[in-house]
Amino acid sequence: MPSIADLAMRPGEEDEDRLDRSRLMAWLNLDAISSCRCLVVGAGALGNEVVKGLVLSGFLDITLVDMDHVVMSNLNRCVLLRPEDAGNSRAKAPAVAERANRLVGRDAVHPMVTRVEEFDGWNSMDLVLGCLDNIGARLHVNARCCLAGIPYVDGGTDGMRGKVQVIVDEGPCLQCTTNRSHYAVLERRYSCTGSATTLYRPHMAAEITTTSVVAAVQVREALKLVSGMQIACIRHVMYYDGMAGTCEILEASINPGCPNHYTCSPSH
Ligand SMILES: [Zn+2]
Secondary structure (H helix, E strand, C coil), X not given: CCCHHHHCCCCCHHHHCCCHHHHCCCCCCHHHHHHXXXXXXXXXXXXXHHHHHHHHHCCCEEEEECCCECCHHHXXXXXXXXXXXXXXXXXXXXXXXXXXXXXXXXXXXXXECCCXXXXXXXXXXXXXXXXCCCHHHHHHXXXXXXXXXXXXXXXXXXXXXXEEEEECCCCCCCCCCCCHHHHHHHHHHHHCCCCCCCCCCCCCCCCHHHHHHHHHHHHHHHHHHXXXXXXXXXXXXXXEECCCCEEEEECCCCCCCCCHHHHHCCCC
């Protein structure tokens, strides 16, 4: 039988456990988090921050999809990219994966350099986080998640403003909350060629503080979802205004004309 001395933790021993302070948050299910098959779509600004937050939180099975290459103008808001990545025109996904894996000393992030429209592993995912800068790709991910019945945490930024939406099968999806101005952008994006090859590429204002806030909220919602705390998730759409210093939840509802709900929930 072990003695009291054997059972007692030596001073400082808990500091040897990388997730010791996370374990003190009773609602976190670290076993579920470590085994969650998580897809991150986009390895740009939001993708960098989201992947950083996921690996530090204990996610160990992350697939990261992005087709772009690093350029210097990415570097004002991408913590895991380096000037030499831009110099070498390195693909974003493997660069982010390499640095994130080094952060935690584990092979936690698996990069795929491909268009999200060509990704076909939806049914083997437990959770998807969207870190995309265009509404067309976001609607594609939204539709695939609805079809496969996977929770989708969508994030977006525009200068000092940002939004996060948690899409689960009984609630409104991204397409339900997409308005006419989004579709106008979509039409302009595709109008030049009539195909996915785009001539319209807006350069939107972007900096690290709004990116950090939005990505942190995305990761926190992911932690709630995986830990069985869906009841505590953002129920509608969270809007953040960094200039005003405000954050508000705006109510959204299922659009009866949205095709996604016929596939993900026949009762709607
Ligand atoms: Zn919908």
